[in-house]
Amino acid sequence: MPDPSHATGFTLNTLDRKSAQREDPAFIAALLAAPSSRSLVLSADIPALKRAGDIHDAIFTLDEARAFGDPAETVFLGCHGERALFATRIEGAAHEAAPERDDLAFVDLRTIAAQGLVDPEMIGALSQAKSLLHWHQHNRFCANCAKPSKAAAGGSRRECEHCGRHHFPRVEPVAIMLVTDGEHCLLGRQAGFPPGMYSCLAGFAEVGETLEDTVRREIMEEAGVKIGHVDYFASQPWPFPASLMIGCTARALSSEITIDTREIEDARWFSREETRLMLAREHPAGLICPPKLAIANLLISAWATEKG
Template identity: 50%
Template sequence: MSAFDAFPLGQPAFVSSVLDRAAHLRGNDEKLFALEQSPSSRAYVVYRDSLLVKREGEGVRALLTIDEALKCGANPGTIFLGLRDGAAVFGMGIAQAAAEKLIGREDFSVNELRGMAMQGAVPPDQLSAIAMAKSMVNWHQRHGYCANCGTRSAMKEGGWKRDCPSCKAEHFPRTDPVVIMLVASGDRCLLGRQKQFPPGMYSCLAGFVEAAETIEDAVRREIFEESGIRCTDVQYYMTQPWPYPSSLMIGCSARALNEDVVVDRVELEDARWFDRDEARLMLTRKHPDGLAGPHPFAIAHHLLGRWVHGNDRSGA
């Protein structure tokens, strides 16, 4: 399966979920403990930006039995992600020492998640649950102590809360909103590239929403700061959970009011205008100069593809 088949237009990675989050079970410790012991329960095991997988023939299996996860050294403390076809699915972490012991093994390995997602090695309908596991494991690893008094906090509600036994403060996982936008002027769109991008790749501009800021204001501010372009007619398209470490990409389009690009060299290596034909060649990796658009697993690809095919008229 190619990336274009795995992520058709309008369906980037991490958005198609098959889990029932079953939030009503999170406060039932007895039920969750029983589910952890059930042979039908499964787990995704996360290590930093990677995933523990079992090799099976030419492919890999990311959804492990609890026994497989524990035998590989996964941490016993589990995060309840929800139910899939009535069976419980958990998220688990694994320590560096345990992950390193898997190096060279033929049955299990720790593989970088982004690469597997881009290559279609993991079924697209599992990526949402994996993103949830990655975000939650990362949050627990970074927030083990109360931000109010510094006391070691305890996991509660199936992993969806941490309580401080000292000052009684409650702590909940956070998601950071990020705007990502396709800005157009007539039949041209604005794309930029960062230094860490692969050679020749251009993508939509993006940035974090700041405190007390609307999505529309964030779009206008980020575009102006990074490119000197002022814009209007901000329109919402769709969102994409982005587990690096736990963001929500808010896809928007906007219409440019000027066309003189002034690149912020701190944020971007380059930014320029592209016409529809050129953008179409970049998306299909057929540009004569070797330029390329964003990968189909990212929402930026779908923002650009929507504009290329004429479904986004914000710049008309």
């Protein structure tokens, strides 16, 4: 049985991260020398793709990756069977790199995922690469002593040679929740959403909170609705830059909405029938839900198609 999470974007990733073996520098060095090893290539956080007609491929040989110039960082993502997959970040103007290659395109990951330009499993690997390389780029100095740190264990952490402190990549937990009263669900919209789009409310977990408390606090802050029981439903890595969207369902104990206009511009209760029309993009007022790429779509779809 696939996890419900796998129905949404950025979630398929079957790389074996070799957590024990990657501690051994000789293991990583051998993979870096192996002809079968491959690498993803990102310029800042924009993946490079090879194009052959309508086919896009994110996987480069290590020689091809090196041809972009000295990498700013190379990290080990994991193995598919015997084949290792690395991710290489190249500096700055990658669009000008490898000028002899006219089969290259640099396409942001959101577009790659939305348009399904590469295999879904490779979108998961690109997501892992983007978040990890972004973390390395923005954590080059030890947070304890401020001396330069360096990548270790295949890039799964950074170490400070000066004070010995180890630093690990951050994942930022975000609660995203479908609130229902049984017959209606609560959806809101931010000012920056596309016209007519309503989605689940969401917010970052704060220090010292349970996930349930995050859900209750965010809904009270943004919409003034009191929440009772909270259930986990599914999750989604969201590589912008490194969140984990934790999808929940939550039961409303009150119905009056008081909007915090600093966070959202509207929030309303929608019937199942309305959400079905919004998902199908057939709502008479032109209202829509987020696309399948987003976990909000999964949360709303699961509820909309329940018998109610």
